[in-house]
Amino acid sequence: xxxxxxxxxxxxxxxxxxxxxxxxxxxxxxxxxxxxxxxxxxxxxxxxxxxxxxxxxxxxxxxxxxxxxxxxxxxxxxxxxxxxxxxxxxxxxxxxxxxxxxxxxxxxxxxxxxxxxxxxxxxxxxxxxxxxxxxxxxxxxxxxxxxxxxxxxxxxxxxxxxxxxxxxxxxxxxxxxxxxxxxxxxxxxxxxxxxxxxxxxxxxxxxxxxxxxxxxxxxxxxxxxxxxxxxxxxxxxxxxxxxxxxxxxxxxxxxxxxxxxxxxxxxxxxxxxxxxxxxxxx
Amino acid sequence: xxxxxxxxxxxxxxxxxxxxxxxxxxxxxxxxxxxxxxxxxxxxxxxxxxxxxxxxxxxxxxxxxxxxxxxxxxxxxxxxxxxxxxxxxxxxxxxxxxxxxxxxxxxxxxxxxxxxxxxxxxxxxxxxxxxxxxxxxxxxxxxxxxxxxxxxxxxxxxxxxxxxxxxxxxxxxxxxxxxxxxxxxxxxxxxxxxxxxxxxxxxxxxxxxxxxxxxxxxxxxxxxxxxxxxxxxxxxxxxxxxxxxxxxxxxxxxxxxxxxxxxx
Numbered sequence: 265x266x267x268x269x270x271x272x273x274x275x276x277x278x279x280x281x282x283x284x285x286x287x288x289x290x291x292x293x294x295x296x297x298x299x300x301x302x303x304x305x306x307x308x309x310x311x312x313x314x315x316x317x318x319x320x321x322x323x324x325x326x327x328x329x330x331x332x333x334x335x336x337x338x339x340x341x342x343x344x345x346x347x348x349x350x351x352x353x354x355x356x357x358x359x360x361x362x363x364x365x366x367x368x369x370x371x372x373x374x375x376x377x378x379x380x381x382x383x384x385x386x387x388x389x390x391x392x393x394x395x396x397x398x399x400x401x402x403x404x405x406x407x408x409x410x411x412x413x414x415x416x417x418x419x420x421x422x423x424x425x426x427x428x429x430x431x432x433x434x435x436x437x438x439x440x441x442x443x444x445x446x447x448x449x450x451x452x453x454x455x456x457x458x459x460x461x462x463x464x465x466x467x468x469x470x471x472x473x474x475x476x477x478x479x480x481x482x483x484x485x486x487x488x489x490x491x492x493x494x495x496x497x498x499x500x501x502x503x504x505x506x507x508x509x510x511x512x513x514x515x516x517x518x519x520x521x522x523x524x525x526x527x528x529x530x531x532x533x534x535x536x537x538x539x540x541x542x543x544x545x546x
Numbered sequence: 547x548x549x550x551x552x553x554x555x556x557x558x559x560x561x562x563x564x565x566x567x568x569x570x571x572x573x574x575x576x577x578x579x580x581x582x583x584x585x586x587x588x589x590x591x592x593x594x595x596x597x598x599x600x601x602x603x604x605x606x607x608x609x610x611x612x613x614x615x616x617x618x619x620x621x622x623x624x625x626x627x628x629x630x631x632x633x634x635x636x637x638x639x640x641x642x643x644x645x646x647x648x649x650x651x652x653x654x655x656x657x658x659x660x661x662x663x664x665x666x667x668x669x670x671x672x673x674x675x676x677x678x679x680x681x682x683x684x685x686x687x688x689x690x691x692x693x694x695x696x697x698x699x700x701x702x703x704x705x706x707x708x709x710x711x712x713x714x715x716x717x718x719x720x721x722x723x724x725x726x727x728x729x730x731x732x733x734x735x736x737x738x739x740x741x742x743x744x745x746x747x748x749x750x751x752x753x754x755x756x757x758x759x760x761x762x763x764x765x766x767x768x769x770x771x772x773x774x775x776x777x778x779x780x781x782x783x784x785x786x787x788x789x790x791x792x793x794x795x796x797x798x799x800x801x802x803x804x805x806x807x808x809x810x
Contacts, residue, residue, distance in 0.1 A: 338633035
């Protein structure tokens with residue numbers, strides 16, 4: 265369980281990035297963290313992983329204060345950053361040198377993952393392509409079986425088949441005692457995986473809802489013409505089949521959420537989206 | 547403060563095996579430096595003081611680079627995330643770097659020095675048989691002459707380790723500049739302070755160099771008879787403070803700094 269209690273954080277004294285941020289993440293879910301550049305996604309991930317320290321309030325991860333970076337905490341958290349550098353050793357050597365730090369590391373599970381990604385374990389980490397490095401690192405992260413797995417833009421650099429394999433592995437790795445937090449711009453890559461969704465806008469949590477809740481609160485659809493819908497329309501964009509729209513559900517039958525539309529609606533009409541999210545559900 | 551011997555050994559193993567190639571290349575470069583300089587000057591009859599100077603310079607240079615490399619991950623974000631997020635306490639990380647710098651690199655570097663010097667010595671002795679003047683000066687560096695070099699090594703590498711944790715960008719250059727700045731300032735301050743404390747007559751000079759006992763000598767005196775050396779008693783405290791306590795403080799400060807290091 266991750267708690268942010270009135271957390272304040274700033275890089276420069278004048279501009280608070282987070283002020284009184286309150287957020288709770290529960291185990292057993294794959295949280296999708298969305299937001300435009302500079303909204304604070306990476307900072308939020310770094311705060312929960314102990315790479316940045318809250319300057320106000322407190323943040324706890326499974327009862328630990330991440331800022332202390334105690335070995336017990338670190339052995340239960342795995343952070344896959346967007347960019348990373350790996351040492352000049354083979355995949356097998358990397359596992360031999362690092363697995364000992366993670367008490368729940370499962371070698372059989374790791375072997376299964378690298379087989380899935382077709383990565384020979386005698387390959388040198390430094391000689392792998394960016395996508396292959398990401399896969400190898402993700403395999404290690406998943407096999408470490410930490411209770412918190414944080415991924416910053418995990419699908420960047422992966423080819424189309426690898427994205428599907430990646431989704432499968434993450435889905436299989438989700439368990440009741442594990443929290444997975446994925447920050448991404450590539451919403452479509454992971455929309456089948458993510459639930460719940462957190463949208464950050466201007467350093468605030470604008471949306472924090474499960475997919476069911478989103479489908480109850482918003483109506484997603486394709487229309488031929490938006491004439492007459494202007495009052496309700498939160499966002500629309502042309503698509504191959506017509507015009508994709510998002511509107512308040514207003515009690516209509518639930519529709520399949522389109523996270524990209526929701527994200528664009530949140531950026532386009534943040535106050536409206538905030539108001540819809542605040543209405544209690546029946 | 548958390549320390550676990552198993553994790554500490556894992557850290558040492560990881561650090562050595564992940565960087566083995568780099569370390570071997572570094573030691574080879576150090577050996578190459580010693581080979582070139584020693585071969586050039588020993589063949590011209592350079593004495594023991596020169597050998598000691600070359601030994602100390604190589605040791606300090608190699609050690610400074612090595613100590614800096616221990617924390618080089620902190621200079622870029624992707625590597626610092628991996629380093630800071632490795633499940634070991636900051637104390638274990640500092641102690642691993644300390645152990646590698648002071649107890650692994652040092653004997654390895656001394657080994658490389660003799661690996662270069664012994665064959666060179668044998669070769670020169672055979673080739674200079676007809677030149678008694680050079681042959682007279684040709685000796686292997688005795689272990690007792692390591693002491694001051696090792697003291698300076700400890701001070702230098704500890705400072706460089708602190709610099710590598712403290713400065714995120716161009717840490718080697720910044721730490722080197724600060725090290726020499728502090729050294730010069732301390733030297734001048736030390737000189738003025740000892741002058742003021744001792745209040746010697748104007749025709750006497752105070753030698754307040756590092757790692758030497760406090761001594762006074764007459765400006766006009768060219769031989770040892772005019773020198774007074776206070777080598778015993780509490781004055782030794784300063785010598786040991788400089789040699790051993792200052793490096794220890796540097797490592798403690800590095801530990802505190804590492805605990806506060808973030809990835810911003």
